[in-house]
Amino acid sequence: MENYNYTDHHKGNSMHEQILMFLKMRGTQPVSVIAKEFGMTSEGARLHLLKMINEELVKTEHLSIGVGRPATLCSLTEKGHARFPDSHAELTTQLLTSIKALLGEEALKKVILAREKNILTRYTEAMKNLSDVEDKLTRLTEIRIREGYMAEWQKGQSSYLFIENHCPICTAAAACPEFCHSELKNFRQVLGKDVQVERNDHIIKGARRCAYIITAKSEL
Numbered sequence: 001m002e003n004y005n006y007t008d009h010h011k012g013n014s015m016h017e018q019i020l021m022f023l024k025m026r027g028t029q030p031v032s033v034i035a036k037e038f039g040m041t042s043e044g045a046r047l048h049l050l051k052m053i054n055e056e057l058v059k060t061e062h063l064s065i066g067v068g069r070p071a072t073l074c075s076l077t078e079k080g081h082a083r084f085p086d087s088h089a090e091l092t093t094q095l096l097t098s099i100k101a102l103l104g105e106e107a108l109k110k111v112i113l114a115r116e117k118n119i120l121t122r123y124t125e126a127m128k129n130l131s132d133v134e135d136k137l138t139r140l141t142e143i144r145i146r147e148g149y150m151a152e153w154q155k156g157q158s159s160y161l162f163i164e165n166h167c168p169i170c171t172a173a174a175a176c177p178e179f180c181h182s183e184l185k186n187f188r189q190v191l192g193k194d195v196q197v198e199r200n201d202h203i204i205k206g207a208r209r210c211a212y213i214i215t216a217k218s219e220l
Contacts, residue, residue, distance in 0.1 A: 015038065015048055016048060016051065016052055016057075018038065019034060019038065019045075019048060019049070019052070019058075020052070020057060020058075020076065020080060020083055022034065022037060022038075023058065023074060023075060023076050023080070024076060024080075024081070024084055024150070024165055024166065025150060025152075025165045027075065027208050027209070028073050028074065028075040029073065029074055029075075030071045030072065030073055030074070031045050031046055031049065031071075031072045031074060032071070034049070034074065046072075049074055052080075055079075056077055056079045056080075057076065057077060057079055057080040057083065058074055058075070058076060058077060058080055059074070059075055059076075059077045060072050060073060060074050060075075061073050061075075084150075084166050085168075086167070086168060086169065086170045086171045086172075090171075092169065092171060092172040093171055093172065093175055096108065096172060096175055096176055097175075099111060108176070108178075109178065112176065112178045112179060112182055113182075115179075115182065116182040116185065116186060119182075119183075119186055120186050120189055120190070122143075123140070123143065123186060123189075123190045124189070124190055126139055126143060127139050127140070127190055131192075133160065133191065133192070133194075133195055133214065133216070134155070134160075136190065136191055136192070137153040137160060137162060137191070137214070138153070140153075140162070140187070140190065140191070141153055141162070144164060147168065148166065148168035149164040149165075149166055149167065149168065150164065150165035150166040151163065151164050151165070152165070158215065158216075158219050159213050159214060159215040159216075159219070160213070160214040160215075161211055161212070161213060161214070162187070162197075162211065162212040162214060163209055163210070163211045163212075164203075164209060164210040164211070165208075165209045166209075167203045167204075167210060170203055170204060173203075173204050174204045177204070180199075180202070180204065184197065184199055184212075187212060191214060193217075194216060194217055194218075195214050195215060195216055195217060196214070196215045196216075196217055196220060197212055197213070197214050198212065198213050198215075199211070199212050200212070200213050
C-alpha cells in the first residue's frame with residue numbers, strides 16, 4: 001500500500017497540526033486511537049483536542065457501544081478543513097466565470113479538455129514503462145501527492161481503493177464538475193484497459209474524500 005505519510009511530510013509541525021493532518025487523512029477517530037497514534041495517554045490527547053475544540057477546528061460526538069463509558073469520536077469542523085486550502089480558489093473561480101461569460105460554454109469546455117489532455121500526456125509519460133496495476137497505482141499516488149491531493153491506495157480482496165484525502169481544486173470542481181469527469185477519464189486511461197475504475201466517494205457531493213474502486217475486468 002502506498003500512503004500519504006503525514007508524519008514524514010510535516011515533521012517539525014506542532015502536535016496540533018499533526019493531529020489535524022491525521023484527522024484529515026483518516027476521518028472521524030476515537031480519542032484512544034489518536035492517543036495511540038501519537039504515543040500519548042488518552043488524557044494527554046484530550047488536552048490537545050480540547051484546545052482545538054475551543055478554536056473550533058475539531059468537533060466531537062459520543063458513541064455508546066455496549067456497557068461502559070461512551071467513546072468520544074473526533075473529526076474536523078468546516079474551519080478545520082479550511083486549514084488545508086483550495087489552491088488559488090478565488091482566482092480560479094473568477095477565471096472560469098469570466099471565460100464562460102465572455103467566450104461561452106464551448107470555450108470553457110475547450111479549456112478543460114486542453115487541461116485534460118495535458119495531464120494525460122504527463123501521467124502517461126510517467127507510467128510508460130509500467131504494466132502492473134500496483135506499480136501504476138504507486139506512481140499515480142506519488143504524482144497526486146506532489147499535486148496536493150494527499151493520495152494513497154489500499155489493496156482489498158478483489159479490488160483496489162485509490163483515495164484522495166484532499167482536493168486542491170475543490171472550488172473549481174464545484175463550480176465546474178467537468179474537472180471531475182476529466183480526472184476520472186484520465187485515471188481510466190492511465191490505469192489501463194484491463195481494469196474498471198469507478199468513483200465511489202466524492203468530495204463535492206459531501207464526502208470527506210474522493211475514492212475510486214479499481215477492479216480487474218477479469219474479476220467482474
